[in-house]
Amino acid sequence: MRLVSEEGKSLGCSKIGAESMKVLSPERIEVLKLIAKEPMYPAQIAREMGMQVQAVYYHIKMLEKAGLAGFVEYEERGGAMAKKFASSSDALAIVLNNEGWREYREQKGGVPSLLSPFVKNRSFEGTIVLGSPDPHGKYRARGNELCMVEFAMLLGQYAGFSFPLYFLDTEVREKEREGNLVLAGGPKVNTLVAESNKHLPIRFEERSFDVYSTLSGKKYGENIGLVELLENPFNRKKKLLLLGGLNQNGTRAAVLALVKRMREVEAGNTYNSEIIAKVVEGFDDNGDGIVDAVEILE
Numbered sequence: 001m002r003l004v005s006e007e008g009k010s011l012g013c014s015k016i017g018a019e020s021m022k023v024l025s026p027e028r029i030e031v032l033k034l035i036a037k038e039p040m041y042p043a044q045i046a047r048e049m050g051m052q053v054q055a056v057y058y059h060i061k062m063l064e065k066a067g068l069a070g071f072v073e074y075e076e077r078g079g080a081m082a083k084k085f086a087s088s089s090d091a092l093a094i095v096l097n098n099e100g101w102r103e104y105r106e107q108k109g110g111v112p113s114l115l116s117p118f119v120k121n122r123s124f125e126g127t128i129v130l131g132s133p134d135p136h137g138k139y140r141a142r143g144n145e146l147c148m149v150e151f152a153m154l155l156g157q158y159a160g161f162s163f164p165l166y167f168l169d170t171e172v173r174e175k176e177r178e179g180n181l182v183l184a185g186g187p188k189v190n191t192l193v194a195e196s197n198k199h200l201p202i203r204f205e206e207r208s209f210d211v212y213s214t215l216s217g218k219k220y221g222e223n224i225g226l227v228e229l230l231e232n233p234f235n236r237k238k239k240l241l242l243l244g245g246l247n248q249n250g251t252r253a254a255v256l257a258l259v260k261r262m263r264e265v266e267a268g269n270t271y272n273s274e275i276i277a278k279v280v281e282g283f284d285d286n287g288d289g290i291v292d293a294v295e296i297l298e
Contacts, residue, residue: 028063036086181240
C-alpha cells in the first residue's frame with residue numbers, strides 16, 4: 001500500500017498489526033529508519049547507533065520475524081561476505097478502522113469548485129442517480145442517460161469511488177437521498193428529478209415540460225439542458241447537482257457544458273451570478289447525429 005500526504009507525495013507503506021507492534025521498540029525503530037534509507041550490514045548499523053554488533057543482529061532477527069525487515073544482498077567486506085538488510089517499506093501504518101477504506105485517485109490539479117462538495121480526500125462522496133431503463137413512474141418513461149459515462153470520466157480526474165457509483169431512481173433508499181446527489185435526466189425519466197423540480201431555480205413546467213427560468217422569466221424548448229447546483233431538498237446539509245434535459249440530447253448538452261465549459265458554468269447564472277444554474281443548448285456540429293457542441297443561453 002502507499003501512504004499519501006496532503007501535498008500529494010507518497011511513500012511505500014506496510015500495514016502492521018498488534019503482533020508487529022509488540023516488536024517495535026525505540027532502538028528497533030531507529031534501526032528501521034537507517035535501513036529504510038539504504039541497505040546496510042549489521043556492523044554499519046552498530047557504528048551508526050553506537051551499539052554492539054550482536055545487539056544489532058538480535059534486533060534485526062526480531063524485525064525479520066515480524067516481516068518489517070529482511071535480507072537483500074551480500075557485500076564483500078575484508079574477504080568475507082556481509083549480509084545487508086533493508087526495511088520492508090518506507091513507512092508503517094496502523095489501521096484502526098478497516099471499514100474506513102475509500103477508493104483513491106491521484107488528483108490532477110485542483111478540484112473544480114462545482115465538484116468540490118462531492119470530493120472528500122480525493123474520493124467521490126455522493127450518489128449518481130440515473131432514470132431506470134424500464135418503464136416506471138407517472139409517465140412510464142425509460143431512462144437513457146448514457147452520456148453520464150462522460151461525467152464519470154470527468155469526475156475520475158479528481159476522485160476515486162467506492163462501488164456502487166450509481167443507483168437507478170427506482171433503487172434509491174433514504175440513506176442515498178439524504179447524501180450528496182448527482183441527478184441525471186428530466187422529471188419524466190428520473191423520479192428524483194421530478195421530486196426536486198419545485199426547488200430548482202430553473203425548472204421543468206409540469207404540463208408542457210418546457211424549461212422555465214425563475215431568474216430570467218424565459219422559457220426554453222428542444223435540445224435544452226440544465227446544470228444546477230443547490231442544497232439537497234431531502235437534506236439541506238448536502239448538495240444536489242442536476243445534469244438534466246428535456247431529452248437525452250439535452251442531458252448530454254449539460255454534461256458537455258461541464259466537460260468543455262466548466263469555468264463558465266461555475267461563474268453562475270447570467271441574471272444572478274450567486275446562483276449556479278445554467279441553461280445550455282446542444283448542437284451536432286459534425287452532422288453525425290450526436291450532440292458534440294454546447295452553447296450557454298443563461
